[in-house]
Amino acid sequence: MRVLVTGVAGTLGRIVAMRLVERGYDVIGIDRRPWPGAPESIEMYEHDIRKRTAEDVFRARRPQAAIHMATVTHLVHKSPDRMRVNLYGTRAFIQHCQKYDVKQAIFVGRHTYYGAAADSPLYHTEDEPPMSAHTFPELADLVAADLYASSALWRYPEITTCVLRIVYTLGPSKHGTLASYLKGSTVPVVMGFDPLIHFIHEEDAAEAIVTALSRKLHGVYNVSGPSPVPISTIVRAVGGRPVPVPATLISLGLSRLALPNLPPAAIDHLKYPIVVDSDAFKRATDYQHRYDERETIDAFRAAR
């Protein structure tokens, strides 16, 4: 089976692509970034998913399945074309799937879709609406991309569409939102708050995506690994020191000192948990994560 993977040069994209090759899939990769040293068995195209050249790959190669990972997910990424990449990129992906008769489409989204708020319940289920997109413009485009991809479920019923909302990934690559937050030896936390953080080993996240493909999953599913851990515990476990900063200081705009890379609305993500219920995914696929909370953190720490 021929599988097209967008965003293949990203950390998770690479792991997914390698796994697909191991399982005997023919993998076509598209990314505007290069992947130096990519295995020869992967057919690489250095294109932007929004451009005609990417569409040509769909037309010429006719993949049976496609996985969309070409989204900008970092909270810190503020480039003006972020919204275009996330939203127009997702639209192009879905439309190409429809036009070129792709049987199965997987959109890889994030659990931050649900937003962080003082009064939201722990363990979000898939039917919940995004509650705080309006408070966090930097994430609004991802929420919109997620909803757009979900609309393919009724718009193009002939495609087996699957939207995955995966928790923060962590692992030896040291890449991702959570990993960059944990990078320094001192890590700023919001004084008096200690939210649970839901994370999964990057290998487990990749396995979940491959599982969604092989089980021909249809619908919207949360994906998580071990049960969540408080942020201060994670910081200490990776060998860092949590430095409490009063929320008022951060909201006064002094955050530049303590949290140089975070947009102001990200502070809610350091105060309140986003934890998801992934029972539906586990029931549909028999998926089980391999790395527990300690092993995942140790894998990140060892590479640090």
Add this chain to the structure above:
Amino acid sequence: MLDNLLPTDPEVAARVDALDLSFNKFGVDPYGIAKKDLVRSMSVFAWFYRHYFKVDVYGLENVPPRGRAILVGNHSGGVAIDGAMVTGSMLLDAETPRLAHAMLDKFIHHFPGASRLMSRTGQFTGNPEQAMRLLRDDRLLLVFPEGARGTAKLAKDADSLVTFGTGFMRLALETKSPIIPFGFVGGGEALPTVANLKSLGRLLGVPYIPVTKWGLLVPKPTRFQLLYGKPMIFEGSGHERDEVCGAMVEEVRTKIRDLIRQGRQLREKNITEADLVL
């Protein structure tokens, strides 16, 4: 952190060990309850529970030792000392210790420190999804259907009841959970509120600031009476019409009023424990 310096009470630690919770490799349960933080905070609280205040608890045997249940009772006093004492009685006095999950008012998790403490001890902002999930997981819920209007009762009205919400009844019906009514007496004496400053409260992000007889918001050492009634089991789907659900709620409210009346009688030594009808 300062709380690292506080001593832990070995009895509290043993009781936390006996809780029916599964902690992961970091000592945290799936709801974020941290064993270490629970032991520390409850060790401090246990001193207040046993020595500063004194709680006479009756009918503890009416609370099931395991399985889902909802504790439903009255607010008595300007802040929710009653909630703390009920949680205390479940963890420190019950034969099989249980962790009660109180459904908190929305404002609490906005406060630094409070949010952290509540998150690590299993106390969540009350919302139906959270409550439903905890009950389906066979946890013990603590609900004050009077809400913030209940704590806002002034000391002279401490033994009265304001109207009840119906949310707890719909939850009980839908999850088939028994309701354990309780009456709490003495909060009005511990913290005799004479006024509530609503505008100042709004400014600070709380429903109101209670003002006591002595001005400060410091409770005086007080003996409380806490009476647990027999479990009440209602049949239904949780989707009944308001009148039907309201009648069931009224039944619980009547029972709680009766428990408060008996608690008051005990407090004033007009009756003894032998006279109680729980």
